[in-house]
Amino acid sequence: MKTVVRRLAGHLARGAAMIWVVTTISFVIIRTIPGDPVRAQYEKLIEQGMAPDQAERATAALYGFLPKGSLWDQYVGYLNGLIHLDLGQSLSTPGTPVATLIGSAAKWTILPVLGGTLLSFLLGVTLGVYAAIKRSGRLGDALAISGSLLHGVPQYVIGLLVMAVFTTLWPILPAGGPVDIMYDPGFNAPYIVSLVEHATLPVLTYALAGYGGWILAMKSSVATVLGDDFILAAELRGLRRGILFRYLARNAILPLFTILALSLGMLFGGAIFIETIFNYPGLGLLLVNSIGARDYALMGGTFLVITVAVVVANIAADLLYAVIDPRVRTGGAA
């Protein structure tokens, strides 16, 4: 128990350090953008006849830091706002706090990402065991090759191909957006059907993009465990195949959880492409659009939230790992 607490404390410290680095990067970038958007906003308000202190406050509300004073004061002001969970105001949709926009976008990212990851994990792990056991056979070979190819191809290529196939060549699914606007939102059948239809292609893309990595990782992990003495011993003891499989799978699946942690970070990168392709209003599309609209407060906020999500996912995966692998829990082997 003590080790778990210590691990958690270490993770939290490292996560905080990372979030600090990311906010600093955001701050520096917003300050160095050609044309100084913060200054420009302040001066625009002054020109519109606003009193200096009023303009200052309005600009500060927009960006989360003051346009005047030393760089250090601005930086401290910015961090202070973030600590109070104030991400500033959006420029492209005036009057809306950045946090609100991010909150409504988050659900469109989290659900498809989780669905796609779960699907590809289950599929990849099951087929990975098969590919490892039958690795000299033709089917095992074919599975491994399909894994290498899908793993090697970037998500946007998969997304674009999926889109071309299912919306142009064989148009059976809607091309973009989260839902058809003609249905009333709520718990009614046409609305839910429309939601599912629109989510199918993004989820399929997430699943295809993740599948390759899982099958390759599981295959090599199973191949390693197959060579272990305890498997030989279990075979010699004449244990049933089901029990043998459980021994194998439980040990082989362990290293995959560290990959899961890293892949969640990658998935947010992938979400940017997949949401742009399918015009799906999640965090990735929000980030891309904020850059297109020069809405820098929204950009910084989205970047920060994506980073926090990655940090949290990392910590969760590590704790999960401790629960699953008793060796880590007692702190003996780690």
Next chain:
Amino acid sequence: MTATQTATVLPAPASTPRRNFWRGVVRVLRRKPSRMAGVVILVLFAFLGVFGPMLYPSPLPRDDNALYAPPSLAHPFGTDFEGTDVLALVVTGTRYVLLAGLATAVITVALGTAIGLLAGFHRGRWDTVLMRLTDLQLTIPGLPLLLVLSTVWKFTSPLEMGVVLGVLGWGGIARAVRSQTLSLRERGFIEAARGLGLSTRHIVGRELLPSMAPYIAMNMLIAVTGAIYAQVGLFFLGVLPFDANNWGVMLNLAVFGGGALTSAAALPYLLAPLLAILLLTLGIVLVVDAMDEIFNPRLREE
């Protein structure tokens, strides 16, 4: 120990192991024709990267009568929104893509190897600091960071793009090199070299690095693929100016501007750059597979 034996065997005629090496390469390539195909694909792309822009007049000719033309003999992949030949766009775009990929690979390998070696060889405090840094680099979501950076950086030259991608992408190699260093430094031959009183420079340069070189080379190829995806992806998302000649620009215009997805006739415009990416990836994957077997004798099936 075996170290003394290797020491006496090594200075033998240097040409024999060399020749054996090349014979091994040929044998590995021959056994699976797909690997030969991989080499051919990479050579082809290298040729296009170097000579591609010279094959076509600059700027590329436009044909106002053939906007979004379907594939034909004159235009194997059709034409784009200005009537420019899509194949010509792909060929001339190869140089930016490959140059940026190469620049990234050189920087990731140089930085990653240096940091990994330093951390693994000296261990202790340096190790802790460098590995924390590596963890940080690895966990910061890279693509969002690149997008945010694109607001201040325009990446008009492929080298600039390569430098930024390289500086943001050395973590994987650093971690891999460190773990290799940690395991190699406990081996007999390193211990022997230290026992002989050889300098650290000699041990690192002559003993450690050569045994890791194939491993690093493979990581470099993987870094090239990563760099290609990232830069094409950035252009595809449309956050960078379109004056660069890049496959990603084609993808963006095909999907968001050209409506290549609204009719099957315009699909080749979208498919051409995708095919180029897939072919290049395939080439790299096949060559990595071949290298894996050349340098890792344990994988060799006799």
